[in-house]
Amino acid sequence: MNTRQLKEIVVQQREEIKEKDRGIERESLGEIRKYLKIPHVVIISGVRRSGKSTLLTQIISEWFDEKFYYLNFEDERLISFSAEEDFDSSINFHILEVSD
Numbered sequence: 001m002n003t004r005q006l007k008e009i010v011v012q013q014r015e016e017i018k019e020k021d022r023g024i025e026r027e028s029l030g031e032i033r034k035y036l037k038i039p040h041v042v043i044i045s046g047v048r049r050s051g052k053s054t055l056l057t058q059i060i061s062e063w064f065d066e067k068f069y070y071l072n073f074e075d076e077r078l079i080s081f082s083a084e085e086d087f088d089s090s091i092n093f094h095i096l097e098v099s100d
Contacts, residue, residue, distance in 0.1 A: 022061055029055060032044075
């Protein structure tokens, strides 16, 4: 997968998640707020259909403008994405480049 294709997918997915319905505020959002103030990775895990994507949408709408990446690996366009070959290029482009 080339970098241009990956950028296009990231831009489209970012727009889709920004437009997604925010749903009912999740109880765990209050707990997560305090962790978003520190510069560490926050991992959201849970069983299927437990509201992880809705929670992520709420976090994005509250904390981030354009400065986030969202990559949904269930997107069929990423079927040929290879962790060994494509992951480095996915983390090497900057958000400003993605907007181009």
